[in-house]
Amino acid sequence: SQKIEQNSEALNIQEGKTATLTCNYTNYSPAYLQWYRQDPGRGPVFLLLIRENEKEKRKERLKVTFDTTLKQSLFHITASQPADSATYLCALPLSGGYQKVTFGTGTKLQVIP
Amino acid sequence: EAGVAQSPRYKIIEKRQSVAFWCNPISGHATLYWYQQILGQGPKLLIQFQNNGVVDDSQLPKDRFSAERLKGVDSTLKIQPAKLEDSAVYLCASSLEAEPQHFGDGTRLSIL
Numbered sequence: 001s002q003k004i005e006q007n008s009e010a011l012n013i014q015e016g017k018t019a020t021l022t023c024n025y026t027n028y029s030p031a032y033l034q035w036y037r038q039d040p041g042r043g044p045v046f047l048l049l050i051r052e053n054e055k056e057k058r059k060e061r062l063k064v065t066f067d068t069t070l071k072q073s074l075f076h077i078t079a080s081q082p083a084d085s086a087t088y089l090c091a092l093p094l095s096g097g098y099q100k101v102t103f104g105t106g107t108k109l110q111v112i113p
Numbered sequence: 114e115a116g117v118a119q120s121p122r123y124k125i126i127e128k129r130q131s132v133a134f135w136c137n138p139i140s141g142h143a144t145l146y147w148y149q150q151i152l153g154q155g156p157k158l159l160i161q162f163q164n165n166g167v168v169d170d171s172q173l174p175k176d177r178f179s180a181e182r183l184k185g186v187d188s189t190l191k192i193q194p195a196k197l198e199d200s201a202v203y204l205c206a207s208s209l210e211a212e213p214q215h216f217g218d219g220t221r222l223s224i225l
Contacts, residue, residue, distance in 0.1 A: 008153075034213060043117070043204050043216030044156065089155050099144055099208055100169060103155030 002027045004092060006104040013080055014112055021075040021107045023090035033066055033073050034091040034101060044089055044103075048075075080111045114139060117217035119205050125223045131193035134220045138186070138207030144168075146214060147180055147190050148204040156204055162188065192222075200224045 005024045013019045023033070032051045036044035050057040050066045050073065057064045063076040077084050087108045091101040118137040126132050138145050143164050148156035159178065160170040164185035173180070177196070182188040192199055202221050206214040 004155075041218065041221075043206070043218050044214075045216070046213040049213060091155075094158070099211065099214070100158065100161060101214075102158070105153065105155050 002092075002102070004028075004090065004102065004104040006088075006090060006107045008105055008107070010108040010110055012110045012112060015080060015082060017080055019077040019080045019084070019109055019111070021088050021109065023073040023075065023104055025071050025092055028071065028092055029068070030092040032093060033064075035062075035064055035073075035075050036089040036091060036103075038087045038089060038106065047088075077109075080109075082111045082113050085109055085111050117205055117207055117215055119203075119217035119220055121220055122218070123221050123223075125225065126195055127225045128197055129194040131191065132195055132222065133189050133191045134203050134205075134222075136188045136190070136205030136217060138188070138205070139215055142207035142209055142215070143185070144208045144210070145182055145188050146206040146208075147188070148206065150202045150204055150219070152201070159190070195222075195224050197224050 003026045034049045035047045037047055038044040048064050050064045052068055061078045065074045087106040089106040090104045094100040094102050120135050145162045147159045149159055150156045159173045160180045161168040162182040165182045180190045200223055202219040204216055204219040206216045208214045
């Protein structure tokens with residue numbers, strides 16, 4: 001069955017360093033992959049979408065890579081700040097439509113001042 | 114633009130009672146989703162509407178959950194009767210065609 005894996009352990013990182021989060025998937029051949037940010041008590045907020053024919057996507061301090069051979073996406077936050085502390089979710093499309101996605105469990109990032 | 118509005122923010126009920134959640138999507142968004150998010154997990158899709166028609170309700174426990182989207186705008190999700198395992202955050206999201214989803218802040222449901 002299709003499965004998405006994100007590191008369930010929290011990631012603690014010093015302010016100013018680069019945070020790297022991993023999303024692995026099995027039994028998928030997704031056309032794209034999305035990353036969302038979720039703060040406590042809030043709904044997820046869309047950050048980036050990367051398509052299968054794109055190796056890398058950037059937005060300000062964010063960078064996402066997509067390796068369809070390894071079945072893995074990496075999400076990087078450079079020059080991390082305490083305000084980047086949140087849970088980050090990856091999402092892949094469900095079969096049957098462009099707009100339906102299934103979410104990973106998320107990785108909680110804590111940036112320490 | 115105004116975001117996705119949900120109410121109530123919190124709800125506490127006893128098991129076997131009924132409860133309803135309301136969602137007002139972003140204006141013009143034809144697609145509306147309801148998700149269940151259990152603590153420590155990612156959101157799980159319950160039902161997807163396209164305008165006022167159901168596109169996918171394969172993961173909706175239909176013996177106790179129901180949802181409707183009248184006139185293709187607002188939507189309500191109902192649970193009757195509630196079970197202890199229904200304790201979760203219920204998120205509503207909306208989107209334009211082929212665009213990422215915009216989420217509301219959810220309703221946190223606690224079952225006693």
